[in-house]
Amino acid sequence: MGYVKFSYDQLNRLCVDAFVKFGFSKSDAEIIKDVLLTSDLYGIESHGMQRMVRYHKGIEKGTIKVDAKPEVVFETPVSAVIDGHEAMGQLNGHFAMELAVKKAKENGVGIVSVRNSNHYGIAGYYANMAVKEGLIGFSCTNSEAIMVPTYARKAMLGSNPQAWAAPADPYNFFFDASTTVVTRGKLEMYNKLGKALPDGWALNKDGNPSTDAADVLANISAHIGGGIMPLGGSTEKLGSHKGYGNGMVVELFAAILSMGGTSNKCMVGGKSNICHGFMAINPAFFGDPEAIKKHFSTYLQELREAPKAEGQTRIYTHGEKEMEAIKDREENGIPVIDKTMTEVYDLCQYLGLDFSKYFGDYKPPVEGVKATY
């Protein structure tokens, strides 16, 4: 497995053209592309380009409806419920957060809950939409069950990320994290590398700790049992009930308020059933937004300057790593796993796009990969 780097511009043109070919309007394709490539720019490659196949499969299987449009089914000046009608998660998410932002700008707070959606990419993208308007943003999503509740043997919650973002200098606070110890993508990486999982990540089908990535992943896919531990592990000693509780808060904002499918109902019966939650909060409804931003920036600076642990040289505040990743990728290009490029090549064939138009003379590996697409 190797990496190859491309410019943002190359991937940008490919993504937009591909989603237009799938049948999305130009403006919708731009939104989907922006969510995916923002993830790659942030260094969260598991949720970027490499998801193209998943979306293609979703469209083919009919769990993603290309023509569907999100519909506001309940609304007040500070809240809304949206039926996503199985549209692309990115389009439902973008629509919902725009609505939350509008409400927060006008009325101080906007909370929007979305049902019947699909995978929407990184939760943080939507939280950041609020920050771009000077607001505090929150976004969360449930997903196919993968988190095993404390003392259970069966996954009943998704990886259920919560993302929070707020304005600060020199860069915004940006905290986007699953409520599990790690995400499924991490397990997949260990499996590809043939490495044993670290202790404290996963459970086998009996609900006992396991370091066997291949076994855990197979059990998850087959719904046999086992999965990933909540943040805090599998017992109360290190706080398993806390990660599990934070995952429940996600279900509340995403699936409960919208009357949508909880994670244990996701990817069941030919429907994704994924739900999202969004909130925007206007600092101007609490005082002088510039003073609040400055106050937060001071604290973040104090954190970065705090005494380091022995052998450590740096304390990160949330959002710092993403800003550095963007700088790196703008200067040096976006790294993509070569296997993903084979998938992109096949996708171009399928859609009737000229691969070389985007990637010139680059040739992706062929053998032993096409079959998985």
Place this chain on the structure above:
Amino acid sequence: MGYVKFSYDQLNRLCVDAFVKFGFSKSDAEIIKDVLLTSDLYGIESHGMQRMVRYHKGIEKGTIKVDAKPEVVFETPVSAVIDGHEAMGQLNGHFAMELAVKKAKENGVGIVSVRNSNHYGIAGYYANMAVKEGLIGFSCTNSEAIMVPTYARKAMLGSNPQAWAAPADPYNFFFDASTTVVTRGKLEMYNKLGKALPDGWALNKDGNPSTDAADVLANISAHIGGGIMPLGGSTEKLGSHKGYGNGMVVELFAAILSMGGTSNKCMVGGKSNICHGFMAINPAFFGDPEAIKKHFSTYLQELREAPKAEGQTRIYTHGEKEMEAIKDREENGIPVIDKTMTEVYDLCQYLGLDFSKYFGDYKPPVEGVKATY
């Protein structure tokens, strides 16, 4: 160290009389008492009766001002900032959550941020105030720095609990947890018992893992360095940055929006500087509140009925343990550590209250304990 049990009625009368003697009005004493005894009823004794001494010391030192009243310094239909003027945390918290609830009932959402307060007891008490009105409740507080950020050696955040509560049958969802692995109270228990701390809880003054409870506690008190790990431990492998991030969200709602003191400024320079955040959300602004409640109740039931891990007989949903603790304490009385009763005896002497009026013939241990009061 032993436990002795008393009826709710006995402790109730003692608490109210004591806080009236401290100079609080009858109605304020009732609020403070209700927060403390609710904690004991829930089985969270670290935040109940045994805190009487801490509040007494705070009043004596002047960090708690008996005559102070919370003041709304900024307000909109969905938000408010309150200056707590160093009043009792329970009174500021109760006042703030009542305001958040009122706003949520009228306008859908209420977010209130409080600065210049004191320890307010269990965060969950205030979240539950919203549930009693059919709303979703959120409450959080910062505190004296005790959480060491990932890769730091110095505590920069408090235990920073987040509490969420929402209506459900047969009992409400109630999730109240520090964003550290454990609270300081847990370390104190291990220290009293002379036991080594479990791996993954605490750090020494150099920022390295430590199992020495006495050393860690001494370092925290002397602000030498070290403290408790964020939920997820001290490295990113098990998600340290996630507990740290959740702690930051608490600072945002409590200290940033209110322009108050962040945890690293708490208990510094003769001021508590503690800040709180509150939110109430009205389910009726998202649809039929009864249907939403039923939807959530169904999911909670599915969680409890999910297959158990090998050797486990039960999966808890959040709030279940607290409801069972209440039942137990109503039937069998509230357990109080006998050392706490010695403190109560001394407090009665100090305030001119007749200890026997509340506790009859019970005599607390005397030797070797009075000195610590």
